[in-house]
Amino acid sequence: xxxxxxxxxxxxxxxxxxxxxxxxxxxxxxxxxxxxxxxxxxxxxxxxxxxxxxxxxxxxxxxxxxxxxxxxxxxxxxxxxxxxxxxxxxxxxxxxxxxxxxxxxxxxxxxxxxxxxxxxxxxxxxxxxxxxxxxxxxxxxxxxxxxxxxxxxxxxxxxxxxxxxxxxxxxxxxxxxxxxxxxxxxxxxxxxxxxxxxxxxxxxxxxxxxxxxxxxxxxxxxxxxxxxxxxxxxxxxxxxxxxxxxxxxxxxxxxxxxxxxxxxxxxxxxxxxxxxxxxxxxxxxxxxxxxxxxxxxxxxxxxxxxxxxxxxxxxxxxxxxxxxxxxxxxxxxxxxxxxxxxxxxxxxxxxxxxxxxxxxxxxxxxxxxxxxxxxxxxxxxxxxxxxxxxxxxxxxxxxxxxxxxxxxxxxxxxxxxxxxxx
Amino acid sequence: xxxxxxxxxxxxxxxxxxxxxxxxxxxxxxxxxxxxxxxxxxxxxxxxxxxxxxxxxxxxxxxxxxxxxxxxxxxxxxxxxxxxxxxxxxxxxxxxxxxxxxxxxxxxxxxxxxxxxxxxxxxxxxxxxxxxxxxxxxxxxxxxxxxxxxxxxxxxxxxxxxxxxxxxxxxxxxxxxxxxxxxxxxxxxxxxxxxxxxxxxxxxxxxxxxxxxxxxxxxxxxxx
Numbered sequence: 001x002x003x004x005x006x007x008x009x010x011x012x013x014x015x016x017x018x019x020x021x022x023x024x025x026x027x028x029x030x031x032x033x034x035x036x037x038x039x040x041x042x043x044x045x046x047x048x049x050x051x052x053x054x055x056x057x058x059x060x061x062x063x064x065x066x067x068x069x070x071x072x073x074x075x076x077x078x079x080x081x082x083x084x085x086x087x088x089x090x091x092x093x094x095x096x097x098x099x100x101x102x103x104x105x106x107x108x109x110x111x112x113x114x115x116x117x118x119x120x121x122x123x124x125x126x127x128x129x130x131x132x133x134x135x136x137x138x139x140x141x142x143x144x145x146x147x148x149x150x151x152x153x154x155x156x157x158x159x160x161x162x163x164x165x166x167x168x169x170x171x172x173x174x175x176x177x178x179x180x181x182x183x184x185x186x187x188x189x190x191x192x193x194x195x196x197x198x199x200x201x202x203x204x205x206x207x208x209x210x211x212x213x214x215x216x217x218x219x220x221x222x223x224x225x226x227x228x229x230x231x232x233x234x235x236x237x238x239x240x241x242x243x244x245x246x247x248x249x250x251x252x253x254x255x256x257x258x259x260x261x262x263x264x265x266x267x268x269x270x271x272x273x274x275x276x277x278x279x280x281x282x283x284x285x286x287x288x289x290x291x292x293x294x295x296x297x298x299x300x301x302x303x304x305x306x307x308x309x310x311x312x313x314x315x316x317x318x319x320x321x322x323x324x325x326x327x328x329x330x331x332x333x334x335x336x337x338x339x340x341x342x343x344x345x346x347x348x349x350x351x352x353x354x355x356x357x358x359x360x361x362x363x364x365x366x367x368x369x370x371x372x373x374x375x376x377x378x379x380x381x382x383x384x385x386x387x388x389x390x391x392x393x394x395x396x397x398x399x400x401x402x403x404x405x406x407x408x409x410x411x412x413x414x415x416x417x418x419x420x421x422x
Numbered sequence: 423x424x425x426x427x428x429x430x431x432x433x434x435x436x437x438x439x440x441x442x443x444x445x446x447x448x449x450x451x452x453x454x455x456x457x458x459x460x461x462x463x464x465x466x467x468x469x470x471x472x473x474x475x476x477x478x479x480x481x482x483x484x485x486x487x488x489x490x491x492x493x494x495x496x497x498x499x500x501x502x503x504x505x506x507x508x509x510x511x512x513x514x515x516x517x518x519x520x521x522x523x524x525x526x527x528x529x530x531x532x533x534x535x536x537x538x539x540x541x542x543x544x545x546x547x548x549x550x551x552x553x554x555x556x557x558x559x560x561x562x563x564x565x566x567x568x569x570x571x572x573x574x575x576x577x578x579x580x581x582x583x584x585x586x587x588x589x590x591x592x593x594x595x596x597x598x599x600x601x602x603x604x605x606x607x608x609x610x611x612x613x614x615x616x617x618x619x620x621x622x623x624x625x626x627x628x629x630x631x632x633x634x635x636x637x638x639x640x641x642x643x644x645x646x
C-alpha cells in the first residue's frame with residue numbers, strides 16, 4: 001500500500017470517530033439552544049399576553065387555541081397558588097400537516113387585579129428531533145465525503161511535493177548496481193530528515209563500494225601473484241621431465257597437467273575480475289560475422305577430427321562497438337563450449353542476425369540447468385578438465401556491454417543467444 | 423649467441439638459464455633493475471629477456487634506455503600481466519616480443535629463436551635441418567629442394583618441433599603454441615596426435631630424414 005493511501009486510511013478512520021462525537025455534541029447543544037430560544041419566546045409572549053389582558057378583559061374569555069397560539073381559562077385560587085410554571089413538549093393536531101406535530105407548550109398562571117386566577121397555555125411550533133437528526137446525519141455524511149475528498153486531493157499534492165526527495169532517492173537506489181557504479185550521489189534536498197537519510201545511505205553505499213572494490217582488487221592481485229609461482233613450478237617440472245623416462249615422466253606430465261589446469265583457472269578468474277573492474281574500456285567496430293567465421297576456421301581441424309558439422313547463416317550483418325579482446329574471448333568460449341559438450345558427428349548451427357547471434361549445438365539429450373549454467377564453477381558432470389568459468393566469463397562480457405546471454409533448449413539443440421542492445 | 427635474463431624471481435631465472443644453457447647460448451643473469459642497467463651499458467646481447475615488474479624499477483624503462491642508446495639488442499618482454507595495453511606499449515617501445523607468465527620453456531625457446539633468426543643478417547628467415555628447409559617468411563617446407571605442401575597448422579607444428587629439436591616437447595606446450603586458447607582440454611590430445619600422424623606421413627612420403635617420436639602421456643621429441 002502506498003504511503004498516500006496509508007495516511008488516507010488512518011485519516012478516514014479517525015475522522016469517522018471524530019465526526020460522530022462531534023455530531024452528538026452538536027445535536028445536543030443545538031437542541032439546547034433551540035429549546036432555550038423557543039422558551040424565551042414563549043416567556044416573552046406570556047408577558048405580552050398578560051399585559052394585554054390587563055387592559056382588554058375580552059382576552060380572558062379566549063379559552064381555546066383556535067387560530068391563535070394561546071388559551072386562557074380561569075382556575076381556582078388555591079390550585080393556581082400551588083401550581084408552577086412549566087415548559088413541556090406535547091403534540092397537537094396541525095391542519096397543515098393533517099397530523100399531530102410536536103409543539104412546545106408553556107403552562108403558566110396569573111391573576112388579574114380583581115383577584116381572579118387564570119391558567120395561560122402558550123404553544124410554539126417545535127423542531128422535530130427525528131427530522132433534525134436525519135438532516136444532521138445526511139449533512140454529516142456529505143461533510144465526511146467532502147473532507148475525505150479534499151484530504152485526498154491535498155494529501156496527494158502535499159505528499160508528492162514533500163516526499164519528492166524520498167522518491168528521487170528511491171529512484172536512484174533502484175538504479176544503483178554494486179560493482180557497476182563506482183560512486184553514489186544522493187539527490188539534494190533541504191529537508192533535514194531526508195538530508196540525514198540521504199547522507200546515511202550514501203555513507204553506507206560508499207563503505208559497500210569500498211569493500212567491494214577491495215575484494216575485487218584482492219582477487220585480481222591474488223590471481224596475479226599466483227602466476228609467477230605457477231610459472232616456476234611448471235618450468236621446473238618441464239626441466240625435470242626432460243631428464244626422466246617412462247613412468248616417472250608420465251607422473252611428471254600429470255603433475256604439469258594439474259598445474260596447467262590451475263593456471264587456466266587462475267587466468268579465467270583474473271579475466272573475470274578484470275572484466276568486472278572494467279579494465280577493458282577500449283572499444284572498436286567489431287564485425288561479428290567475420291569474427292565468427294574466423295574463429296570457426298581456427299577450430300576447423302578439431303571440428304573436422306570430431307566430425308562436427310558447422311553451418312553459419314548470416315541473416316544480417318552484426319557490426320557493433322565492442323572491446324576487441326573480449327569479443328574474441330566471448331566467441332572462443334561459446335564455440336569451445338559448443339565443441340566440448342558436443343558428441344562426435346554432431347552439429348553446430350550459428351545464426352547471425354542484426355542484433356544477435358545464436359550458437360546452437362547437439363549434445364546431451366536433455367536441457368541443461370539454465371539457472372546454474374552461467375554460475376562460476378558450474379560444471380556439467382561430463383567434463384572434468386574444464387574450468388567451469390568459460391560461460392561465467394562470457395556472461396560477464398555480455399553484462400559489461402549491456403548485452404544478454406541466454407540459454408534455451410529447443411529442437412534438440414542447446415542454444416546460446418547473445419543479444420546486443422539496439 | 424649471448425643472452426641476458428633480467429628477472430627478479432630466482433626460481434624462474436634459474437629455470438630459464440638452465441634450459442637455455444642446453445641450447446648452447448651464453449647466458450647471463452641480472453636480478454634487479456640496477457644490475458641489468460650495469461650489464462646493458464657494459465655489454466651487448468643478442469637477446470634480452472626482460473621482466474617488466476622488477477622491485478627496483480619498471481623493466482620498460484630499461485627498454486627505453488636501451489633504445490635511447492641506439493643499442494640493437496633484441497628484447498623479449500616477460501610479464502605477469504596479460505594485458506593488451508602493456509603488450510602494445512612494450513612493442514611500441516621497441517620490444518621484439520611479449521610473453522605472459524606462465525609460459526612453457528619450449529615456447530620461450532621458439533620465441534627467442536624467431537627473434538634471433540630475424541636478426542641474422544642476409545640469411546633470410548630460413549632454418550635448415552637435415553635435408554629439410556623451412557622458410558618462415560613464406561611458411562613453406564621443402565625436402566631435398568622439393569616443396570612439400572603443408573597446411574597452416576601443420577607448418578606451425580613442424581616449426582615448433584624444429585626450433586625445439588632434440589628436446590622433449592610437453593604436449594600442451596605444443597597445443598598452446600599451435601592452437602592458442604582454443605585448445606586447453608585434455609580430451610583434445612588425441613586430436614593433436616592425429617594431426618601429428620598426418621604430418622609424419624607427409625614427411626615420410628617426401629623422404630625427410632627426421633623422426634617425430636611420441637612419448638606416451640608426455641609429449642613429443644624430434645630427432646634427426
